[in-house]
Structures are given as C-alpha cells and as structure tokens.
Amino acid sequence: MNTAAYIHGVRDVRIGDIPAPVPSAGNVLVDVLAVGICGSDLHYYKDGGIGAAVISKPFVPGHEFCGRLVADVETRGLQRGQLVAVDPATPCHHCDWCRQGHHNLCPKVVFIGAPPYNGALTHQISVPQNSLFAMPEGMTPDQGAMLEPLGVCIHAIDLAKPKLLESVALIGCGPIGLGILQLLKLSGVGKIVAIDPQAHRLEMAMQLGATHSGDSPSAAVDHTDGRGCQLVIEATNSPDGLSHAVMASSIGGRLVLVGIPDGDAYSPVTAAEARRRGLSLKFSRRMGDVYPRAIELVEAGLVDVDVLVTHHFDLDGTPEAFQIQADEQPGFIKSIVRPSGA
Ligand SMILES: [Zn+2]
C-alpha cells in the first residue's frame, strides 16, 4: 500500500491508503517529487466539481507534476533515475476534434488528476511512456511541475496572438496570470495593466514587468486615456471575470478567458458594453502540444517559474495547502507538494 491525498468532498482533503500502482503495457512508474496545486484543483475542493466533472467518490488530484523514472524506457531512450515531467493529458487522437488539431478539447481525453482519473498527490504513479518529457540537466523538480501551468499560459498566448506595442489588460495575477505576464513581455506588447484585488500579487506583477496596476478593471481605462486595452487576458476564478474583461477592453478589443469561475457561472454582462465595442472572445482550455516550448523557456531563463512558488508542503500537508489557497492567504501565490518530503 501507498498513501495519497484524496478530495472527499467540499473542503474535505484527507490522506489515505492507495494500492501500489502496477504499470499496464505502455506505462511506466514514476516516483513523484513535486506536484503543483492548481486553481482547477481548488474548484473540486470549493465546489465539489467543475461543471459536469463532479466528484462522485474520493479522488486523488494532481496534474502538474514531475518525478523520477523507476525503470528504463527503451522506446523513448530514457533511463531509470531520469527526471521527467509528465503531460497529464492523453487525447484519443482519433476523434474529429483531435483530427482537426483540437487535442486539448478531446471529449475522450484521459487526464491524470481529473475525475475519474486519480492524480499525482501520492508517492508513485503509473504514467503513459508517450507522455514523458525528459528534464534537461540542471532543471529542478519544482520547475518540472511548473511546466504544466506554464503550458496553459503558452496556449493562452497562442490564442491571444499579442501584437507589438499594443496595450494589454491582465485580469488576475495568480500563477497563471503571472506566467502569462512574463510571456507578454517576451512578445513585445506595450502597456500591461495588471489587475488583481490582492496587493502582493500586484507587487509581483510590477516586478515581473507590468507597467501599471490596479485593483479593478477601471485601471485599464485610466491608464489608456479612457480607451481601454486592445487585448484583455482574464485569469481569475471570479464569476465577474467576463464582465471585468469587457469593462477593461477597448473598441475592437480581443478577450481571452483562461480562468474557471467559481460556481461554474459568469455574472451578467451588460450586452451594450460588449456589443458597442465589437469584441472578439476566445475561451482557453488546457493546452496543445506545448511542453517542449515550456521546457525551453525555463531552461533559457526566459520565464521564471520559481518566483511563483511561495509555499511547499509534504504529502501530509496537502489538506493545509488546499486550505490556505482557498482562504486566499496574503503572500500566497502557488503551492508545491513534495511527496518525498525532500
Ligand atoms: Zn493546472
């Protein structure tokens, strides 16, 4: 038997036994070294689910993770002991949507750490060999775990197609927002107005290159001579995310929504505010095949993922990790659980 952290229901995380994993054909065992707690994990904790994905029995979250191979993987030329990050998503590759290039939207996806599939908040896990990404020399387990949220950021930027020197409002400065901010800097946009209710997050946004900050969407208007921003990227957990994005945008603006709203619903949007601006709206979900770029960005020092990790816990500390994240404790940005305790 092993141990794992289970979400039993709303605000109920407990450590319990889990059978030792047995790798099926095409899988390999990985000793888990670092697991990020995601905002999406928190929805299972706060709401008991995300939309139709409801917890019907206790499940083990954890889809942002890095570990060490327990055995050689000859098909991939990887050796036992190699540090690997794991793409949690295995799309079917055969449905119409996969064939059209929308792997991230495959309805038949097997996603490690989303019900009914148990995740990585345990000591050892069996993962598909095809989902492994070898970590370059010198990269840390924490950085490996951060590749998944960084991948979400890359996908959002791919959808946003930022333009040189345009004005951007970034609504929500959690780990995803702050990752997106670093990618915006790389893409050569102009003004970046960071918006978040929490002062410590705005401080970090300014450190990472935001040009202005404020605690409400009106900041995006105030800092653009009343025009609003041409690109708005929303990465909050707030039902107001959509309406705030509309209010922060300029005429002809583009909106990309990355956040998952609490309660799986947006608060009402004033139709005229959106219509009269002629806005374009994209919803970002998970990611495409972005791991290689995520690795390269971290390895080259172009993105700092370490600065986003403010808290560490061992596996037994997982209930506390969820609690402080749900409570939006000041100073908190991102937790990593290290099941081996190291
Ligand atoms: Zn995540």
Ligand SMILES: [Zn+2]
């Ligand atoms: Zn598919």
